[in-house]
Amino acid sequence: MVQEVLMMGPIxxxxxxxxxxxxxxxxxxxxxxxxxxxxxxxNNVTGVISTAxxxxxxxxxxxLPHLEIISHFGVGYDNVDVKTAKEQGVIVTNTPGVLTDDTxxxxxxxxxxxxxRIVEGDIYVRSGQWGRKGPMPLGRxxxxxxxxxxxxxxxxxxxxxxxxxxxxxxxxxxxxxxKDLPQRYYPQLHAMAEDVDILMVACLYSEQTHHLxxxxxxxxxxxxxxxxxxxxxxxxxxxxxxxxxEGGVIAGAGLDVFEREPDVPSALCRLDNVVMQPHQGSAxxxxxxxxxxxxxxxxxxxxxxxxxxxxx
Ligand code: 8YV
Numbered sequence: 001m002v003q004e005v006l007m008m009g010p011i012x013x014x015x016x017x018x019x020x021x022x023x024x025x026x027x028x029x030x031x032x033x034x035x036x037x038x039x040x041x042x043n044n045v046t047g048v049i050s051t052a053x054x055x056x057x058x059x060x061x062x063x064l065p066h067l068e069i070i071s072h073f074g075v076g077y078d079n080v081d082v083k084t085a086k087e088q089g090v091i092v093t094n095t096p097g098v099l100t101d102d103t104x105x106x107x108x109x110x111x112x113x114x115x116x117r118i119v120e121g122d123i124y125v126r127s128g129q130w131g132r133k134g135p136m137p138l139g140r141x142x143x144x145x146x147x148x149x150x151x152x153x154x155x156x157x158x159x160x161x162x163x164x165x166x167x168x169x170x171x172x173x174x175x176x177x178x179k180d181l182p183q184r185y186y187p188q189l190h191a192m193a194e195d196v197d198i199l200m201v202a203c204l205y206s207e208q209t210h211h212l213x214x215x216x217x218x219x220x221x222x223x224x225x226x227x228x229x230x231x232x233x234x235x236x237x238x239x240x241x242x243x244x245x246e247g248g249v250i251a252g253a254g255l256d257v258f259e260r261e262p263d264v265p266s267a268l269c270r271l272d273n274v275v276m277q278p279h280q281g282s283a284x285x286x287x288x289x290x291x292x293x294x295x296x297x298x299x300x301x302x303x304x305x306x307x308x309x310x311x312x
Pocket of ligand 1: 051052053073074075076077099279281282
């Protein structure tokens with residue numbers, strides 16, 4: 001039997017082209033009438049490929065009675081309704097591991113960019129201000145700073161390793177202490193925020209982590225503190241963040257993710273102590289290809305041997 005896979009959104013093509021040699025692959029985001037396509041395929045689809053911007057809702061899962069597997073492109077799977085999938089006996093996989101290094105690099109790049117004023121400096125040179133005004137205001141050293149990582153999973157640990165190489169002292173907060181890790185554990189996020197200069201958000205998004213970083217936490221981080229978020233926008237209360245940045249409650253922010261992507265509050269765009277990226281943590285050719293390959297490998301292994309490599 002030829003398996004029929006429904007792709008919700010685009011992912012790198014080469015692994016998909018290989019999959020298309022064996023399976024029928026349908027591209028929902030390209031359909032003129034997605035509802036009609038879904039209705040047509042209702043009894044055929046056994047696999048779904050979802051992405052960060054094209055998830056798998058409860059409605060979609062229920063609309064596909066023969067669905068067996070959702071192979072998600074990304075490590076964060078907050079836009080896949082895992083509860084409904086489990087209820088319907090649908091397996092969900094994600095793509096951990098292959099994107100760890102690039103995402104950790106982005107966390108460090110944003111930290112460097114904010115503390116060393118890299119983007120401001122670039123604008124200063126391009127706009128001719130260097131010649132007109134002379135030297136730019138000074139940045140801050142990384143060496144000797146303290147970083148508190150929220151979520152010490154694979155990506156958090158990879159950030160810790162890099163930060164330590166820059167001479168930064170690292171601690172972490174999460175639901176439980178990881179006894180095998182040498183870094184200091186803070187059971188309370190507020191206490192960690194009070195103690196560190198850089199608050200690095202690297203945890204999964206869930207109901208428990210929704211707006212975990214709120215006005216109180218930003219107050220605790222304080223006027224010399226910098227917030228970096230490479231995880232999910234909704235972990236941070238964005239309007240509290242805008243207030244904190246505008247009011248000088250914290251010193252700056254490096255943001256790869258936002259509450260309502262691709263909409264970014266215009267207030268953030270006006271602040272020169274904020275460096276932003278359009279959700280680029282895993283966005284390298286190598287990593288995006290590896291993620292797509294893992295999506296395809298999970299599907300193939302499931303349909304050939306009823307096994308998967310990376311279940312959630
Ligand atoms: C996205 C991500 O998957 O892995 C995650 O959780 O957010 C990203 O890697 C990527 O932007 C493509 O959708």
